[in-house]
Structure formats: C-alpha cells, structure tokens
Amino acid sequence: MKAMVGYCLFxxxxxxxxxxxxxxxxxxxxxxxxxxxxxxxxxxxxxxxxAGQISLGHAAFFGLGAYSSAVLTVKYGxxxxxxxxxxxxxxxxxxxxxxxPILKLKGHYLAMATxxxxxxxxxxxxxxxxLTGGPDGMSGLPVLxxxxxxxxNDIKWYWTFAIFMLLSVLFSLNxxxxxxxxxxxxxHGSEIAAQMLGVDTAKVKSHIFxxxxxxxxxxGSLFAHQQDFVSPESFGFFFSIELxxxxxxxxxxxxxxxxxxxxxxxxLPELLIVFEDFEVLIFxxxxxxxxxxxxxxxxxxxxxxxxxxxNRREQGAANATS
Amino acid sequence: xxxxxxxxxxxLCLCIxxxxxxxxxxxxxxxxxxxxxxxxxxxxxLGDPELKTLQMYIDEINAKGGIDGKKIEFIHYxxxxxxxxxxxxxxRLIKKxxxxxxxxxxxxxxxxxxxxxxxKAKVPLISLAGSVKIIEPVKKWVFKTPHTDRMAAxxxxxxxxxxxxxxxxxxxxNGGFDKSGRAQCFALAPKYGIEIVxxxxxxxxxxxxxxxxxxxxxxxxxxxxxxxxxxxxxxVVKNIRQLGIKLPIYESHGVASKKFIELAGxxxxxxRLPAAALIVADQLPANDPQKKVLLDYKKKYEAKYGPVxxxxxxxxxxxxxTVGAIERAKSSDPSKIRDEIEKxxxxxxxxxxxxxxxxxxxGLGLDxxxxxxVQDGNWKLLY
Numbered sequence: 001m002k003a004m005v006g007y008c009l010f011x012x013x014x015x016x017x018x019x020x021x022x023x024x025x026x027x028x029x030x031x032x033x034x035x036x037x038x039x040x041x042x043x044x045x046x047x048x049x050x051a052g053q054i055s056l057g058h059a060a061f062f063g064l065g066a067y068s069s070a071v072l073t074v075k076y077g078x079x080x081x082x083x084x085x086x087x088x089x090x091x092x093x094x095x096x097x098x099x100x101p102i103l104k105l106k107g108h109y110l111a112m113a114t115x116x117x118x119x120x121x122x123x124x125x126x127x128x129x130x131l132t133g134g135p136d137g138m139s140g141l142p143v144l145x146x147x148x149x150x151x152x153n154d155i156k157w158y159w160t161f162a163i164f165m166l167l168s169v170l171f172s173l174n175x176x177x178x179x180x181x182x183x184x185x186x187x188h189g190s191e192i193a194a195q196m197l198g199v200d201t202a203k204v205k206s207h208i209f210x211x212x213x214x215x216x217x218x219x220g221s222l223f224a225h226q227q228d229f230v231s232p233e234s235f236g237f238f239f240s241i242e243l244x245x246x247x248x249x250x251x252x253x254x255x256x257x258x259x260x261x262x263x264x265x266x267x268l269p270e271l272l273i274v275f276e277d278f279e280v281l282i283f284x285x286x287x288x289x290x291x292x293x294x295x296x297x298x299x300x301x302x303x304x305x306x307x308x309x310x311n312r313r314e315q316g317a318a319n320a321t322s
Numbered sequence: 323x324x325x326x327x328x329x330x331x332x333x334l335c336l337c338i339x340x341x342x343x344x345x346x347x348x349x350x351x352x353x354x355x356x357x358x359x360x361x362x363x364x365x366x367x368l369g370d371p372e373l374k375t376l377q378m379y380i381d382e383i384n385a386k387g388g389i390d391g392k393k394i395e396f397i398h399y400x401x402x403x404x405x406x407x408x409x410x411x412x413x414r415l416i417k418k419x420x421x422x423x424x425x426x427x428x429x430x431x432x433x434x435x436x437x438x439x440x441x442k443a444k445v446p447l448i449s450l451a452g453s454v455k456i457i458e459p460v461k462k463w464v465f466k467t468p469h470t471d472r473m474a475a476x477x478x479x480x481x482x483x484x485x486x487x488x489x490x491x492x493x494x495x496n497g498g499f500d501k502s503g504r505a506q507c508f509a510l511a512p513k514y515g516i517e518i519v520x521x522x523x524x525x526x527x528x529x530x531x532x533x534x535x536x537x538x539x540x541x542x543x544x545x546x547x548x549x550x551x552x553x554x555x556x557x558v559v560k561n562i563r564q565l566g567i568k569l570p571i572y573e574s575h576g577v578a579s580k581k582f583i584e585l586a587g588x589x590x591x592x593x594r595l596p597a598a599a600l601i602v603a604d605q606l607p608a609n610d611p612q613k614k615v616l617l618d619y620k621k622k623y624e625a626k627y628g629p630v631x632x633x634x635x636x637x638x639x640x641x642x643x644t645v646g647a648i649e650r651a652k653s654s655d656p657s658k659i660r661d662e663i664e665k666x667x668x669x670x671x672x673x674x675x676x677x678x679x680x681x682x683x684x685g686l687g688l689d690x691x692x693x694x695x696v697q698d699g700n701w702k703l704l705y
Contacts, residue, residue, distance in 0.1 A: 025418040029410065126496060135498035136431055136453065137405060139438060229435050231405040273399065273414075280362075 006256070007170065014162045018155065026270075028154035034266045035161035036223055039168045041246040041262040042255055043215035046172060048244070049253035050181065051208045052188035053103060054111050057118030058243050061213040063125060063235025064091050065220025070230045071131055073142050080144045084221040088214050095213035099206035118240050125232035137231025144225040157226045164222065168215060172255045175211075184208060188253070249290060251297025260299040352388075352395040353654040355380070355644065356421030358411040358436075359450070360403035360428040364552070367581065369428040371634030372450055373398060374627050376425065379641055389648050397421060403428070405435035412436040416443045422654045423647075425640045427451050431498045437464055446660040448640040450633070452576075453502045457683040465663055465683045467639040467673055469598065469691055471503040471549075472510065474575045477596035477691045479514040482545060487570070491520035491543035493534055493558060495550040500526070503549035503574055519543050526554050531561050538567070545569050551576030556585035563589040570594065575691070579631040583699055591698065596691040598632040600672045602703040615670050635672030643669055643676065 014035075021027050044058045068087030072078040078086070102113045125132050132138065144151045144160075151160055175181045183204045186194035191201050224230050242265060250261025268286065272279045294301040357376060360369035380396045388394060397419045399411040408427065415421045416439065423446045427433030430453035437456070440447040440463050447464050449456050454470035482490065492507055494500040504521075511518055520541045522534035535558070538546060546569050548558045555577045562571060571593045573582075578597035583590045599606060603616035619638055623630045646669060647662035648654065666685060669676040674690025693704040 025414065029413045029417060033410065129501060134501045135496070136434055136455065136502065139434070227406075227409060228438055229405070229409065231431055231435060233404050233431070234406045270414075 022155045035165040037262040037266045039219045041258040042172045043212045045258035047212040050184040055114040057114040059235045059239040060118040060121035061216040062220040065217030066224035066230045069221040069224045091217035099209040103205045139229040251300030257299040353392045354395045354421040356397045356415035356424045357426040361400040363403035365403040368633045372637035375634040375637040408432040450636045468636045472506045475506045487544045491538040493522040495526040500550045547572045549574045559586045560589045590696045593696045600635045605703040639671035
C-alpha cells in the first residue's frame with residue numbers, strides 16, 4: 001500500500017506540470033528527454049541493480065530499436081507499429097542468443113563483453129551506410145498514431161513518453177516484489193547460494209537481460225519517431241556509460257533510485273548551461289560530491305536517512321509514553 | 323571528517339559564487355542571434371575559430387551601436403559535436419530563448435539533425451557545415467556558407483583533367499565528411515572521364531594507413547585522392563612518402579589549415595587541394611574583390627587569437643550575411659530576415675562572392691575555390 005502512495009505521488013508530479021504548463025520548454029523538450037532516460041535507466045537497473053550483472057552496452061539496444069524503426073519505416077515503408085514490434089522481436093532474439101554465453105562471464109569480463117557488444121553495434125550503424133545513412137544519420141520517419149491520434153506535437157509526445165515511462169516504472173516495481181524479483185535478488189547476493197536454493201540462475205539472468213533489452217529497444221523506437229532523426233552518436237559508448245552513471249548515482253537496485261539518477265543527469269546540464277564555460281566543471285564537481293558523500297546513491301541514502309529519522313521519532317515517542 | 327566538511331563548504335561556495343557571477347543583460351530593442359557550434363569535442367578545430375569569429379565581430383558591431391540601433395544579443399551553446407545535443411540546443415534556442423536567426427551546425431551531422439526543427443519553427447538557419455545535402459534539395463529556411471563537398475570534388479577533377487590524369491585511387495575515412503565526399507567523387511567521376519581504380523577506407527582514429535596504400539601501389543592509379551579532415555590526412559600523406567609512392571597527391575578542403583602542414587611536415591610538399599582564398603590572401607592579385615575583406619579579417623583575427631583558418635571565415639560570412647539581411651529587412655522578424663538572406667547578392671565574403679537565390683541557398687560558384695599547392699611548408703596559390 002505504502003509503495004503505491006509513492007508511485008501515485010510520482011505519477012502526479014509528471015502529470016501536473018504538463019497540465020499547468022503545456023507549452024513550457026522544460027515540459028515539452030526537457031521532459032521528454034527525462035522520460036526517455038528514466039525508462040532506459042530503469043531498464044538497465046533491472047539488470048544491474050536487481051540481478052547484479054553489469055552492462056556497458058545498454059545504448060546498443062536503445063539504438064537497435066531506434067534504427068529498426070527508422071530503417072523499416074523509411075526504407076521499406078512498413079507501418080510504424082509493425083516496425084516497432086519487429087524491432088522489439090529482433091532485439092529479443094538477439095539478446096536471448098547473446099545472454100547465455102555473455103552472462104556466464106563475471107566482473108570485468110562481463111563488462112568487457114557488453115562493452116564490445118555496444119561498440120560493434122555502433123560500428124554497424126556508422127559503416128552500413130546503405131542501410132543506416134552512415135554518420136549523417138537518417139530522418140523523415142512517418143508520424144506515429146496511437147488509437148487513431150497522430151502524435152505530431154511536443155505535448156502529445158510528452159504524454160506518450162510520460163505514460164510509457166510510468167508503465168515501465170510500475171513494471172519494474174512489480175518485478176522487484178515478484179517471485180522472479182526475489183530470485184534475482186538471490187542471484188545478486190550470491191549466485192552459488194541461489195543455485196543451492198533451486199534457482200535456475202542462468203534462466204533468471206537471461207530472462208531479465210531480454211526484458212531489459214526489449215524495454216530499451218521500444219524506448220529507442222519511440223525516441224526515433226519523436227526526434228524524427230537517428231544518428232550513430234546518440235547510441236555510442238558514452239551514452240552507455242551515462243546510463244550506468246544514472247543508475248549508480250540514484251542508487252543501485254532501487255527503481256526510484258534509477259529514476260532520480262536519470263532526472264539529475266538529464267536536468268543538471270540544462271540548469272548548468274548558464275555557467276557557460278564552467279558547465280562541465282561544475283557538473284563533474286556535483287557528481288563527484290554526491291558519489292564521495294553518498295556512495296550508496298542519492299535516492300537510497302535519502303530513503304535511509306528518512307527511515308532513521310522516523311525510527312528515532314517513534315523511539316522518542318515510545319520513550320516518552322513509558 | 324573536518325577535511326570533508328571543508329570540501330563541502332568549498333564546493334558550496336563555488337556554486338553560489340558562480341550563480342552570482344552570471345548576469346544576463348536585458349535590453350528591449352535587440353535582435354537575437356543564436357548559435358550552436360562544436361566548440362569542444364572532435365570537431366573543435368572547426369567550432370572554436372567559428373565561435374571566436376562570431377564573438378569578436380558581434381562585440382564590434384555592438385560597440386558601434388548595433389544594427390540600425392538594435393544591439394545583437396548573442397546566445398551560444400556548445401554541442402560537443404553530438405547530434406542529439408544539437409537538437410536539444412536548437413529546440414532551446416527556438417522555444418526558450420526565442421531567437422530570430424540561428425547560425426550554426428559546425429558539422430553536417432549536427433546541421434542535418436536540426437533541419438526539420440527550424441523548418442517547422444520557421445526560423446532561418448545559416449549552417450557552417452560542408453555537405454551538399456544541407457541545401458539540396460533546397461529547404462526554405464536553411465542556408466549555408468561553406469563550399470560543398472561536391473564543389474571540392476569538381477575542382478579536383480578539373481585539375482586532374484588538366485594534368486591528363488584519368489585513373490585515380492581514392493582513400494577516405496569513416497566520418498560524415500569523408501563518406502559524403504566519397505559519394506560525391508563517385509557521382510562526379512564519370513562526368514570528367516575519370517576512373518576510380520581503388521577505393522580504400524580507414525578509421526579516422528587510425529595511426530597507420532600503409533596497408534591501404536600498399537594496395538593502392540599495386541594498382542595503375544595515376545594519382546591519389548584523399549577526402550578527410552583532422553589528423554588522418556596528414557598520416558596518409560606521410561605514409562605515401564614512406565612507401566616511396568611517387569604519384570601526385572590531392573587532398574580535400576578539409577585540410578586547409580596550418581595544422582595539416584605542421585602534422586605532415588615536409589611530406590606535405592607537393593600536395594594539391596582546393597580551398598577558400600583566405601589561406602592565400604596575400605598572394606591574391608591586387609584587383610581581386612576578396613583581397614581587402616580577407617586581409618581585414620585575417621589582421622583582426624590574428625591580432626586577437628592567432629593564425630586564421632578558413633573555418634572561422636565561414637562564420638564571418640554567415641554573420642555578415644545575417645547582419646546585411648537584418649539591415650535590409652529593417653526588422654527582427656524571422657520571416658522577413660529569411661527573405662532578405664535569400665536576396666543576398668554580390669556579398670563579398672571570405673569564402674567567395676555570394677549570390678543567393680530561391681533555388682541556390684549557398685550562392686557560390688566553382689571560382690570561389692582556389693587550387694592550392696603546398697610548397698616549402700607553405701600554401702601556394704596556383705590559380
């Protein structure tokens with residue numbers, strides 16, 4: 001019950017600004033970026049936070065989604081929704097085939113394998129210029145229609161992304177409380193212990209890898225339609241790192257942690273722009289400060305502090321009555 | 323913990339201090355020029371002189387009282403060369419800062435990414451990027467000042483024809499500029515009766531191209547054409563000399579900066595390339611209409627920042643085409659400015675003499691390119 005209160009508050013905070021200021025730059029442009037990053041961070045958190053498997057190639061799945069929508073609709077004239085589903089299906093197959101050998105690896109080796117995956121996909125986007133348009137990218141995607149409503153302006157896009165984001169967060173929250181979520185937590189804690197308890201760790205890990213990849217892929221398809229432009233640099237190695245930073249900054253293993261991390265990392269550059277040349281410096285300083293003083297992540301640390309505070313008050317109240 | 327507290331306080335003070343340092347001049351009668359350039363990142367050698375040029379001349383115009391009494395308010399964002407950032411910043415320029423005209427897009431990728439935004443928002447954009455795709459087909463709100471890659475390829479092929487070269491080896495990198503240039507070479511070669519007998523590629527971050535060049539050595543090519551920018555062309559030229567290949571070398575306008583000669587050293591001697599007249603300004607005949615503009619720009623820029631490059635010149639052209647259009651439009655209304663930009667006629671810039679029209683949003687002819695050869699570590703104007 002308590003968890004749902006938090007979720008409703010969060011949902012309200014995304015809906016209210018859009019109703020009050022449907023024309024504001026921070027809602028229509030920054031808001032969409034934030035929602036995109038939240039879904040990506042939440043999907044990566046499924047893998048990194050819950051299952052404890054690092055991935056430095058998450059942007060690749062995001063890119064595959066974007067490019068499959070772009071290529072199928074622009075080059076082959078396929079309907080946007082069919083292209084999106086085809087992309088998601090393709091990514092599901094690819095990620096499933098890859099998951100078994102890749103997730104056998106641990107630690108640095110897993111990081112390297114996922115890193116390689118990200119780089120290979122990026123090189124493909126750059127070099128297959130007959131198909132992808134090469135480094136110049138491609139544009140001219142058709143307008144996406146949802147239930148007969150064409151999504152053709154900024155505020156409609158905001159609603160699309162906000163709803164998609166809220167559904168993903170709900171999905172992620174539910175996974176954590178489900179049987180497979182507990183299995184994931186067990187794998188995170190100790191893979192051997194989980195196996196001893198009868199958890200099919202390989203299966204659990206590959207399922208969450210596929211889920212996470214498909215979620216990123218669908219986000220990519222929406223992103224491609226919203227931007228009406230895709231180019232390889234949006235899906236490079238640095239974006240993968242940025243996503244990892246979001247998850248770690250907010251707090252590994254917490255859905256809202258990923259949300260908070262994504263919000264900070266998307267909003268901060270917008271706000272710091274006023275410092276012009278010092279922007280990057282201050283950005284770095286803020287990230288460093290957070291990680292030095294709150295290594296467990298901003299959201300997780302705040303949550304703990306809040307709990308401690310409440311416990312102390314309860315204790316204080318108990319002491320006073322006795 | 324005490325030390326940590328001190329760091330905390332220091333960081334806090336830094337943040338607060340900077341908030342106060344930032345002050346935004348508010349003036350009612352201004353014209354807003356926005357720009358998004360790649361000042362940092364891999365394309366910074368293009369974006370940096372562009373921004374410096376814009377800032378220097380906008381300060382000068384404002385010091386003289388602005389355009390018809392209107393001060394220019396200049397808003398700039400650094401895209402770091404990323405298309406996604408370019409898109410966000412152009413959205414910001416249009417929706418938040420509400421600029422009247424936009425100069426920018428250092429790279430073709432950055433420009434192509436924002437074309438649909440400016441087309442929808444109806445704000446004129448003058449791009450500083452090379453690709454011919456930006457203005458072809460013509461887009462109502464999009465203009466550009468640098469010569470196109472197609473013009474470069476044509477100029478090179480003309481020179482080859484003069485020297486009787488019919489078979490060439492092409493070697494290009496994996497960037498947008500390289501790929502677009504390569505496509506133009508293939509499209510134009512038949513027109514000039516030139517056969518491309520080798521088509522080699524390298525990564526722009528590669529440090530050795532001898533493998534590709536060895537392959538080229540085995541063909542019957544009469545010249546080597548390298549389309550690229552950054553440090554890769556310098557390596558290509560060096561490797562050609564190391565392998566003892568005696569063929570004439572052609573580069574694109576992408577290497578028209580002193581940096582290329584510095585990097586390639588004596589290997590650069592004998593390399594031919596098409597480039598804007600700026601780098602050979604003092605060798606131009608006295609009756610050349612561009613000579614005065616070029617020398618003025620060069621003097622001003624070098625007095626303040628150091629050696630000029632043709633890239634800053636593109637920004638000069640874009641700024642003064644805009645200023646001219648605002649003067650003629652007598653208004654800061656974006657659609658009126660657009661109409662006047664399109665009517666730019668006989669404007670003498672650093673890139674050539676611009677004559678725009680509804681069907682030509684660049685307005686430069688092939689004569690805007692000069693054929694240049696590197697001789698004794700310096701640019702030499704051929705014709």
